[in-house]
Amino acid sequence: MYIKELSAYESKEVTLKGWVANRRDSKGLVFINLRDGSGICQCIADANKISENDFEQAGKLSLESAVEISGTVVKDERQIGGYELQITKLNVIQIAEEFPIAKKEHGIEFLMDKRHLWLRSQRQWAILRIRNTIIYSIHRFFQDEGFVQMDAPIFTANASEGTSTLFETDFYGAPAYLSQSGQLYGEAMAMAFGKIYTFGPTFRAEKSKTRRHLSEFWMIEPEMAFCDIHQNMDLIENFLQYVIREVLDKCQNELKLIDRDTSILETSLKKFPRLTYDEAVAIIKGEKDVNGQNSIKSLENELASVEAQIAATNADINDREAKLAAPGMKKGEINFNQAKIATLKNELKDLEESQRNIPQWIASAKNFEYGNDLGGSDETVITRLFDVPIMVYDWPHEVKAFYLKRNPDDQRFARGVDVLAPEGYGEIVGGGERETDEQMLRDKIIEHQLPMEAFEWYLDLRKYGSVPHAGFGLGLERLVTWLCKLKHVRESIPFPRMYGRLAP
Ligand code: 4AD
Ligand code: MG
Numbered sequence: 001m002y003i004k005e006l007s008a009y010e011s012k013e014v015t016l017k018g019w020v021a022n023r024r025d026s027k028g029l030v031f032i033n034l035r036d037g038s039g040i041c042q043c044i045a046d047a048n049k050i051s052e053n054d055f056e057q058a059g060k061l062s063l064e065s066a067v068e069i070s071g072t073v074v075k076d077e078r079q080i081g082g083y084e085l086q087i088t089k090l091n092v093i094q095i096a097e098e099f100p101i102a103k104k105e106h107g108i109e110f111l112m113d114k115r116h117l118w119l120r121s122q123r124q125w126a127i128l129r130i131r132n133t134i135i136y137s138i139h140r141f142f143q144d145e146g147f148v149q150m151d152a153p154i155f156t157a158n159a160s161e162g163t164s165t166l167f168e169t170d171f172y173g174a175p176a177y178l179s180q181s182g183q184l185y186g187e188a189m190a191m192a193f194g195k196i197y198t199f200g201p202t203f204r205a206e207k208s209k210t211r212r213h214l215s216e217f218w219m220i221e222p223e224m225a226f227c228d229i230h231q232n233m234d235l236i237e238n239f240l241q242y243v244i245r246e247v248l249d250k251c252q253n254e255l256k257l258i259d260r261d262t263s264i265l266e267t268s269l270k271k272f273p274r275l276t277y278d279e280a281v282a283i284i285k286g287e288k289d290v291n292g293q294n295s296i297k298s299l300e301n302e303l304a305s306v307e308a309q310i311a312a313t314n315a316d317i318n319d320r321e322a323k324l325a326a327p328g329m330k331k332g333e334i335n336f337n338q339a340k341i342a343t344l345k346n347e348l349k350d351l352e353e354s355q356r357n358i359p360q361w362i363a364s365a366k367n368f369e370y371g372n373d374l375g376g377s378d379e380t381v382i383t384r385l386f387d388v389p390i391m392v393y394d395w396p397h398e399v400k401a402f403y404l405k406r407n408p409d410d411q412r413f414a415r416g417v418d419v420l421a422p423e424g425y426g427e428i429v430g431g432g433e434r435e436t437d438e439q440m441l442r443d444k445i446i447e448h449q450l451p452m453e454a455f456e457w458y459l460d461l462r463k464y465g466s467v468p469h470a471g472f473g474l475g476l477e478r479l480v481t482w483l484c485k486l487k488h489v490r491e492s493i494p495f496p497r498m499y500g501r502l503a504p
Helices: 005-008 054-059 108-112 120-146 182-195 231-248 252-257 265-269 277-284 295-325 331-366 374-382 438-447 452-458 476-483
Strands: 013-026 029-035 040-048 065-074 083-094 148-150 167-172 174-178 195-203 215-224 272-278 390-396 413-420 426-435 469-475
Touching: 005 013, 005 040, 013 083, 029 054, 040 054, 040 065, 040 295, 054 083, 054 277, 083 108, 120 148, 120 231, 120 252, 148 182, 182 195, 182 215, 182 452, 182 469, 195 265, 195 476, 215 476, 231 252, 231 265, 231 390, 231 413, 231 426, 231 469, 265 374, 277 374, 277 476, 295 331, 295 374, 331 374, 331 413, 374 413, 374 426, 413 469, 413 476, 426 476, 438 452, 469 476
Parallel strands: 040 083, 148 195, 272 390
Antiparallel strands: 013 029, 013 065, 029 040, 065 083, 167 174, 195 215, 215 469, 390 413, 413 426, 426 469
């Protein structure tokens, strides 16, 4: 019996097993917020309705104590799940020691050190349930479309996404690398099954702390035989919109818990603009407007507005502090103002971060050099101008992976596509059409200084029934981060692995 099933048991007696998320005592009553993993339910112990011993036990329950509670289900619209429990019997399973994560604000490093316990908090719970819905809907989409799921190896002899981010390990005395991507194996499987997808862990040694990079992340990589770059983009759009729709349908409660404004998720159900690299660069540099907005001017306006907000917030804080310092304020008013000052100071931190970032974005947009890959700030600059994900395709071949097909009409470009999420999030998908010409691939492998022997099996695919084919890779954590509007990718996975963090 789980809390999420309570609606079927109105007025009936049920037994719940769970943990104490909160306890509040008042005269003759103890209010327990019980969580059981499926939801939260307020349970009320009334001294007049239960045994003296049970009431006494209820009053001793510390945060995160484990308990079995029986009671009558009562409908109450004001409660989180719409129901509460009038306790009839209570059985303590374990009284928890003092829980390290209290109601007060903790720093992120502390919370990350206590990740094994932090997972129980409502916000983390909601994020990881949304992650679960995303995973389930990804499998459903591809299975319904007739794709065959395959598992690519994790130990590999070849690099697919550049040699600078390889994790090297020892494979019976020979060097092996942890997989950066299942794609090359996916291509072999696509030639056997037509349409396949991999969904597995991938590894990149990213030696810098950013809010977008993990060392271990989960990637979904479909690969389709007889598919070109444009059909690939059609699939990406259908697929992402399917997942977004599922999250909107199934996770309203979780989205509310994390305060996600879902309007941008709704607008993301309309067509994704498709821009060539050339168009994207012109927009970033402010040479071309979109939706009546100019990248540089809108950033300058935003900086001015941020600075005005900082001044107003500082004035508000000073004003309240002066009032607090003066005598005669009532206790309630003191509490209210102190809480308000704490909130304002948090807002100030975010505003000051924007004040530092925006000038850097302006500078990197103005100085962007045609021919380069887009950096994190370039992605931020362009995606802030759109209310849907955008697809950027046809990239200078020098900045993209060795396996991408050259545009037959313009050899300067490779047929890669990146999907950039709005609200400044940037790249969530990278993919493209694959080179089918064996000699072109050999030249690229040499140019990238990769060991030819490790790729002979891959080159075989171009000898026996080679066909146009394409695919893409979606970073699961990047998608969760955007859909939940998280500040940092580390909260999108139960136990993140990243530069500087291997525990818990
Ligand atoms: O753009 P990437 O490097 O593309 C590939 O690996 C291709 N083989 C995919 C394919 O065509 N089958 O990576 C794909 C996606 C990125 O768009 C990003 O979402 C995610 O993987 N990603 C990361 N996510 C978290 N941390 C990192 N360090 C990531 N690196 C890439
Ligand atoms: Mg990429």
